[in-house]
Amino acid sequence: MKDECAARVPDPEGEQLQADLSEDCESDWAAAIRAALPEPEGGFPSQAFSSYSQTACPDSGRSQDEYLARLEKRLDSLHRVPKRTAVPWRAMVIQLSDFSASGHMRWPSEELSVSGWPLDVGVESTPLLEHGMATEHAQQGSAQTFDAGRFGRWLRMMLVSFYTDEEAAVADVFCRSIIMSGGYTNGSAEGRREYDHPIVILGGGMGGLMTAVDFLRQNRKDFIILERYDAFGGTTWRDVANETTKLQTEKGTYVPEYLDPEVHADEDQKTWPSRDSILDMCVACAEKHGLEDKAKFNTSLEKVEVKGDLLAGGHIELSITTEDSSESLKCSALVSCPGVFYNPIDLKWPGREEFGGYVTHGSYDGIDYDKLKDARVCIVGHGGFTIENVRTCVERKSKKIYVVCRHRHLAGPKMVSWMVSGAAVPIPGPFIVEAFQKMYGLLGVDVWTHPVVNANADRSSAVLTQTTTFGVTDIYFLACYYKVCEVIQGEIDKLSKGKVHLKDGKELECNVVMKCLGSHGATDFDDIIGFKFYQGWWVNGEPLMPCMAPAKGVQAKNFAGFSLAPGYAGQIITNRYFIDHPEKFLGVRDWLPKQNRDEHYECNYIYKGAHVLATMVILQTQFPDLSMELAEADKLKAYKHMKAHPLEKHLDECLAEWKMYIKMMKDQGQIPADAEEVEYPYTKENLLEMDQRCQEALKAEWEKMMAKKAKAGK
Known part of the structure; x- marks a missing residue:
C-alpha cells in the first residue's frame, strides 16, 4: 500500500472519507481520528487526494451535517454484523483490545519495538468517545451500527499509505485491534438460513x-x-x-x-x-x-x-x-x-513411426527431460503450457525451439502482470497494450495491430480477445529475441524422419515434438x-x-x-x-x-467471460449489500499484492531473472558468449510515468461521467 505505483480508487465516497484526514478538514470524526493517532511525518497531507476535485467528487463541498447524513446512510447498509461488533456509528466507539479504565488506550508494548517510538506511550482516545455530536447522537439512542472490522481495515489501508515505515507500525497496532474486534464480513448467523443437511x-x-x-x-x-x-x-x-x-x-x-x-x-x-x-x-x-x-x-x-x-x-x-x-x-x-x-487435447499426425524422435504432451508430468538436452524441439500450441515449456527447454539446454500454432496469442510480460494485480482500479485496455508493447517491441511486433486487439481509431479504447489466458513470462521473449525460439503460424500436416512438415509446405528439422494444445474439462x-x-x-x-x-x-x-x-x-x-x-x-x-x-x-x-461478467453486473445492481461486500473484497487484491510485491523489490527480481537467463543461454552455448545483452524494457521511471497517465485518464473519465450525471439531473 505504500508503493508509489499503487493506484487511487476513483470512488467518491472512499475519496471523501480519505480526504477528511487532510489538515484543513474540520469534521468531528476526522478530528477525533487525528487526535487518536500519531501524526505522520510532515502532517496528514492536505493534498494527498487533490486530484479529485469538487467536479470529480461533488459531495466534497457539502456541509458537515450533509456529509454525516450521507455517511450514516452508507454505514447503515453494513448493519448485518454480529452483535458484538455493533456500535453507535457516529460515536465511532471502536472495540479496541486494550482500553484502560481512564478511557486511554495503551499501545501493546510487545508490538511497539520501533525506533523513534516509546514502548509505553499513552494515546488519548476520548475524542473518539466523547466528542459533542457523537455523544449527543448516542444519547438520542441511535440504533445505526457499522462493521468495526471493515472500518478498521479501511482505516489501516488508508493510514499506512500516509505513514513512513516506522509510523505505519504504530498505526497498524491501532487498526489491527479494530479489525480483530470485528472481522471482514457482510454476513452473520443472524437472519441467514440454516439447513437440515450439510x-x-x-x-x-x-x-x-x-x-x-x-x-x-x-x-x-x-x-x-x-x-x-x-x-x-x-x-x-x-x-x-x-x-x-x-x-x-x-x-x-x-x-x-x-x-x-x-x-x-x-x-x-x-x-x-x-x-x-x-x-x-x-x-x-x-x-x-x-x-x-x-x-x-x-x-x-x-x-x-x-x-x-x-x-x-x-x-x-x-x-x-x-x-x-x-x-x-x-x-x-x-x-x-x-x-x-x-484430459489433454490430442492430435495425431501421419508419419509418427518414421519420425524416430520423441513425441510427448507438454503437461500432465509426462515429459522425459533428458530428451530435451541438445534437442531441436517443436512445441505445438501457443497457450500457458507453451510459455512454460519454452522456459523448460531453455533450462534443459535445448538447441532450438519452434513454436507452431494456428493463432499467435499474446503472452503477458511479468511486469504487466504485476501492474494489473497491483491496480486498485481496473486498467483500461490501451494502457495494457502500451505496456505489452514495451516487451513486444524487442521482437518487432506491433501489438496494436495484433489480431487479439480491437482498438478504435484514436486508440482511446481497446478490447483484447483471445481463447486462452495470458501466459505470463519474460524468458519466452528473451528466447525469441535471441532466436533460440521461433514462432511459426501454421499447422502440422505430417511427420517424417527427423522432420515436421507444415501444411504450407515448410519443413522443420527437429527430434522432439511436444503437444501443448490445452485440456478438456470434465466431459x-x-x-x-x-x-x-x-x-x-x-x-x-x-x-x-x-x-x-x-x-x-x-x-x-x-x-x-x-x-x-x-x-x-x-x-x-x-x-x-x-x-x-x-x-x-x-x-x-x-x-x-x-x-x-x-x-x-x-x-x-x-463459461465465457462475458457470461460471468453479465451475471455479476446484474446481481450487484440488484443487491447493494452484496455489491458492498464484493467491493470490499476487490480492495484486497491490490492490498495483498502490493504488500507481497512492492515495486522496486519486484522490479529488481524481474531484472535479476532476466540477466540470469541471458547468462544461462550463453553458458549453455545456446547463444554466442559475446551476444549483446538486451536491456530489460521496464524501469521504475517508465512504469510510474505510465501509471500517472493511467490515473489521469481514469480521473478524466470519472469527471466526464459525473458531468453527464449532473447535466441529466438538471
Whole structure:
C-alpha cells in the first residue's frame, strides 16, 4: 500500500472519507481520528487526494451535517454484523483490545519495538468517545451500527499509505485491534438460513479451499468436502502440472485464505512458486483450519438428484464412490468446483513411426527431460503450457525451439502482470497494450495491430480477445529475441524422419515434438450434475447449486488481474450470499444469462467471460449489500499484492531473472558468449510515468461521467 505505483480508487465516497484526514478538514470524526493517532511525518497531507476535485467528487463541498447524513446512510447498509461488533456509528466507539479504565488506550508494548517510538506511550482516545455530536447522537439512542472490522481495515489501508515505515507500525497496532474486534464480513448467523443437511463442496483445489475457509470465517461449519485425490490441491496442481511447473502470476494473491485480510502470502515462498510449493501451501492451509476432518478423499461423484423443493424441505442426494464402497449422501446445498483441466487435447499426425524422435504432451508430468538436452524441439500450441515449456527447454539446454500454432496469442510480460494485480482500479485496455508493447517491441511486433486487439481509431479504447489466458513470462521473449525460439503460424500436416512438415509446405528439422494444445474439462460433469441449463453459474437455476469455474480465455476492455484467486473470490462471496438468503435469488433468476446445453460442447460448465461478467453486473445492481461486500473484497487484491510485491523489490527480481537467463543461454552455448545483452524494457521511471497517465485518464473519465450525471439531473 505504500508503493508509489499503487493506484487511487476513483470512488467518491472512499475519496471523501480519505480526504477528511487532510489538515484543513474540520469534521468531528476526522478530528477525533487525528487526535487518536500519531501524526505522520510532515502532517496528514492536505493534498494527498487533490486530484479529485469538487467536479470529480461533488459531495466534497457539502456541509458537515450533509456529509454525516450521507455517511450514516452508507454505514447503515453494513448493519448485518454480529452483535458484538455493533456500535453507535457516529460515536465511532471502536472495540479496541486494550482500553484502560481512564478511557486511554495503551499501545501493546510487545508490538511497539520501533525506533523513534516509546514502548509505553499513552494515546488519548476520548475524542473518539466523547466528542459533542457523537455523544449527543448516542444519547438520542441511535440504533445505526457499522462493521468495526471493515472500518478498521479501511482505516489501516488508508493510514499506512500516509505513514513512513516506522509510523505505519504504530498505526497498524491501532487498526489491527479494530479489525480483530470485528472481522471482514457482510454476513452473520443472524437472519441467514440454516439447513437440515450439510453443505457439500465438490473439489479440494483452490476454489474448494477458498470456499471452505470462507464458510469457517462466517461460522458456517456444517459442510463436507469431496475430493477425488488423496490430498488437497486439485487436478491442476496434482495431475496437470509438471515437475517444472511454476505459478506464472505472482504469489501475492494466490492464497486459499485470500478473503482474510490478515493472511498474506508466505514471505519464505518464492515469488513464482513451484508446483510442489503450491501443493504444500494448500495442505498446510487445510491442516491449519482442520479441513482434513471435513474431507472425503479418493471420492468420486457419480450422480446428483434433487429431491423436492430445496427451499421447502427438499434435499440433494449424491451418489458417490470411494476406493472400496459406494454410498448415498444427503446435502442441502452443493457448491461445485470441478476445475477446467482434465484430459489433454490430442492430435495425431501421419508419419509418427518414421519420425524416430520423441513425441510427448507438454503437461500432465509426462515429459522425459533428458530428451530435451541438445534437442531441436517443436512445441505445438501457443497457450500457458507453451510459455512454460519454452522456459523448460531453455533450462534443459535445448538447441532450438519452434513454436507452431494456428493463432499467435499474446503472452503477458511479468511486469504487466504485476501492474494489473497491483491496480486498485481496473486498467483500461490501451494502457495494457502500451505496456505489452514495451516487451513486444524487442521482437518487432506491433501489438496494436495484433489480431487479439480491437482498438478504435484514436486508440482511446481497446478490447483484447483471445481463447486462452495470458501466459505470463519474460524468458519466452528473451528466447525469441535471441532466436533460440521461433514462432511459426501454421499447422502440422505430417511427420517424417527427423522432420515436421507444415501444411504450407515448410519443413522443420527437429527430434522432439511436444503437444501443448490445452485440456478438456470434465466431459462427464454436465451429465453427473443433472445439467439442463445454467442460469448465471447456478445449475438449472437452483440457488443452492452454484458451479464455479474460471472463465474461458480473455475478453475485456479493462483489466483487474491475471491471477485466479481474485476472480474466484467474487463467485465465492456471491455463492455464500445466496446460500444464506436463497429466496433473494428467485427474484433475479430469470434475468441472469442462460447457458443451454450445447451438444457440440462437452463442458458447458466452463463459461465465457462475458457470461460471468453479465451475471455479476446484474446481481450487484440488484443487491447493494452484496455489491458492498464484493467491493470490499476487490480492495484486497491490490492490498495483498502490493504488500507481497512492492515495486522496486519486484522490479529488481524481474531484472535479476532476466540477466540470469541471458547468462544461462550463453553458458549453455545456446547463444554466442559475446551476444549483446538486451536491456530489460521496464524501469521504475517508465512504469510510474505510465501509471500517472493511467490515473489521469481514469480521473478524466470519472469527471466526464459525473458531468453527464449532473447535466441529466438538471
